[in-house]
Amino acid sequence: MKTSINFKAVKSDSETHNFRRKTFDYIRKDLSPQNEYWQEDKITDRILKIEAYCKEKSGRKLQKNAMPVREAVVVIKEDTTMKDLHDLSKRLQEELGIRVFQITIHKDEGHFDKESKEWKPNLHAHLVADWQDLTTGKTLKHQSFHYSKMQDLAAECLGMERGTAGSVGRLEAVEFKIQKKEQELKALEEKLDQMKAELGSKKFNDLIVNDTNFFGAKQIKTKETITNFGNTFKLYNTELLKNNNELDNKTRQVTELRKEIKDLKRENTQLKSKNTALVTDADVFALEKKKYLDSVAEALEKAIHFQRFKNPQADRSDDKNLLREMNEICKEFSQKNHIPFSALEQIFTITELATGLFSLLRLGDGNEPEPEYIPVPRKKKKRRNIRY
Known part of the structure; x- marks a missing residue:
């Protein structure tokens, strides 16, 4: 399965759409609980920070036509996790300076x-990113090979096939259309030959309605004969169309299954190769284990940060409450990201790391948003009728 990632200027209603803050007629509400969300900043808050930093760093205001916040739609798989997208975000920051602060x-x-009538899901993720160059305070400047690098990173981090390069993709699309049209033409020619053959066959003679006139001569009853031919052709065309549709559907399913088998075989070969290295080389095993635990710890840190973002006013002064909340975060994080709980237990055996995670949950990092003020409407006092 191929993936792609394309960044564009963020839209004004991005958060409304991404975080499902209103009902949309093009979504399945029964599947919405499967969505996942993470953020460390609101878009408006991040733009204010970007503008302030630009002024501080360059001494000038951010240009009006600048696009300091951008959003990408990333094609994902059914089993793509939030941790996978955090890994992708980390690589985008390390190699291209792009800092993702919202993922849905x-x-x-x-x-x-x-x-x-089968449901065809459009599985994707939205990455909203800070496009500011921390060295200059201005927006990042990328060239064409940087955008190609984004596609490489997406494929690598999500374990998917890379999307085809633009010019190659367009050429393949044109060739595919030509091939499709040739197939349609051939099918029409075959249908025409078949119809000619059947029109010349004797069975159509049965559709002709004959009658004997006053003089005893046979003659064709035109109206009845035309009706018979019309009804027969309607049934014939309906059946032919149905058969063609079924054939197309089966052909498409076979093609998709063959593609899936090919992908699975390639993935299986890669996994066998990797497993062989892990089993036979202790250094490779130790390195892969460290990389995996580091990525898990970083993703867990983001999950804790998001928990504080959602509930900044929760009472975390009591150690029992803090431990209970951390345990709930870890359980949810483990389930949604398909991470063995034993991996989290191993992370918490590292005293320095465990202390840092608990400190983050209890105290935060100093960048937590202020709680939103929601005015409570006052009850109107009933007027008393004062009698004099």
């Missing part, structure tokens, strides 16, 4: 196939 996974968008 959408599994409730898609469509029903017109023929098979």
Whole structure:
């Protein structure tokens, strides 16, 4: 399965769409609970920080036409996790200076196939990123090879096939359309030959209605004969169309299955190669284990940060409450990201790391947002009728 990542200027209603803050008619509400959300800043707050930093660093205001916050839609798999997207975000920051501060996974968008009536999900994630160059305070400047690098990173971090390069993709699309049209033309020619053959066959003679006139001569009853031919052709075309649709559907399913088998075989070969290295080389095993635990710890830190973002006013002064909340975070994090709980237990055996995670949950990092003020409407006092 191929993936792609494309950044564009963030839209004004991005958060409303991404965090499902209103109902949309193109989503399946029954699948919305499968969506996942993470953020460390609101877009408006991040833009204010970007503008202030630009003024501080360059001495000038951010240009009006600048796009300091951008959003990407990333094609994902059914089993893509929030941790996978955090890993991708880390690589984007390390190699391209792009700092992702919002991630949403959408599994409730898609469509029903017109023929098979099967649900075809549009699995994707939204990455909202800070596009500011921390060295100059201005927006990042990327060249074409940087955008190609983004595609490489997305494929590597999500364990998917890289999308085809633009020019190659367009050429393949044109060739595919030509091939499709040639197939349609051939099918039409075959259908025409078949119809000619059947029109010349004797069975159509049965559709002709004959009658004997006053003089005893046979003659064709035109109206009845035309009706018979019309009804027969309607049934014939309906059946032919149905058979063609079924054939197309089966052919498409076979093609998809062959592609899936090919991908699984390639993935299986890669995993066998990696497993061989892990089993036979102790250094490789230790290095992979460290990389894995480091990425888990970083993703868990982001999950803790998001928990504080959602509930900044929770009472975390009591150690029992703090431990209970951490345990709940870890359980949810383990389930949603398919991470063995034993891996989290191993992280918490490292005293320095465990202390830092508990400190983050209890005290935060000093960048927590202020709680939103929601005015409570006062009850109107009933007027008393004062009698004099």
